[in-house]
Amino acid sequence: MLRVALAAVCAGLTLTSCSVSLTAPDREPVNADAPESTVDLERLRVAEEVDDGSYERKAFGSSWKDVDDNGCDTRNDILARDLVEVEKRDDCVVLSGVLKDDPYGDGSIDFTRSRPTEIQIDHVYPLALAWRMGASKWDKARREEFANDPRNLLAVGGRANQRKGDSGPEEWQPPQDFRCDYASRFTRVALAYDLPVTAGAEDGLATMLKSC
Template sequence: MDGTRRTPGRGRLAPAAALAVALIASAGCEGDVGLSEASSTPKQPGSGDGKRARSDLSELRVASEGRGTGYARDEFGTRWKDTDHNGCDQRNDVLARDLQDVEKKGKCVVLAGVLHDPYSGKTITFAKKDAAEVQIDHVYPLALAWRMGASRWSEDQRERFANDHANLLAVWGVPNRQKSDSGPGEWKPQKDFQCAYAVKYIAVAKKYSLPVTDPDHDALQTFLGRC
């Protein structure tokens, strides 16, 4: 998620976040439209991926968060720019990659599909008319990256980061809003996805030479224990 800097007391759930948790807990109840229990758990990385991630985590620099002064989404360039030059914007690329039973208009535009949400474990029916139900998350959030050093990057590098498929994931809007600009030390996905989440997060941090905080490092180490 793009994220914005939150107010002090980040460890406590604000009313909106508390509501999001309640929605997640109740999403499988009878009467909900377009939601059901996931029919399968997210695919786990191979044992080699977990081993590589542990090694990479040990080499990541640990640092404190900066203040985040000056952050704005526009600092990360064009939203969903076609950086891989395949003729489709990054949002539709990721939807086509992460959804099942995809229906398209033409080559690129995803009209419908089914998402087995990795963050909550729910199955979400996606339709373009209700596009906010499925959002594209930045696994390593943009606002957090800004606080951890991206504020000193060139505009081109920030744009590449914001549109890099490796850092993008189609997810249900509810947990994505709950996650906001949090790192793994403050927010975590369902247990079945924690290994894959850690592998992905660490790979992005390594690729862009981004440090992690002490709490994020400890959480990632814990998540890798589930690999």
């Protein structure tokens, strides 16, 4: 049986109290930092998708919440974490910044609040996919936790995110240089929430993890 071991760390939010941050924290690969813990691909449950057409975004709560009680909603937290040259209002609302080297392949992108869709916050394990794989049976609190979990969130180019949609690893993969990180994140989130993957997704993750 194929056993793929990968190293992962919990990605926390690093926030700044300054109104202008010239260097936001780097979006480090999840397998790069210590302390490390191994995550075994074989621990993922395999199941088939159940799509009864009942998914609605509101089932996961309002779009963004302040889950860590820092006064900022999750979207602004992730923008502050993943962008550089960040300018804020009231130590919270990200007014502008730069996404350097979009992990989904759209290059470097300037962000301003006047063009908010240029950069979007992606759920690595998509909400709609999670619904089809068992989140439909969760209570509201657990779905809200999942939707706002920074381990499952990345600032990415809007066009690239639209191309990804709610696809799983068997249908969509990021550029080669981000596949290890993406597969590590996806696997870690699936394990954290006991979400299964399809057999095709398991194969896709195994292939990507070979690049680690």
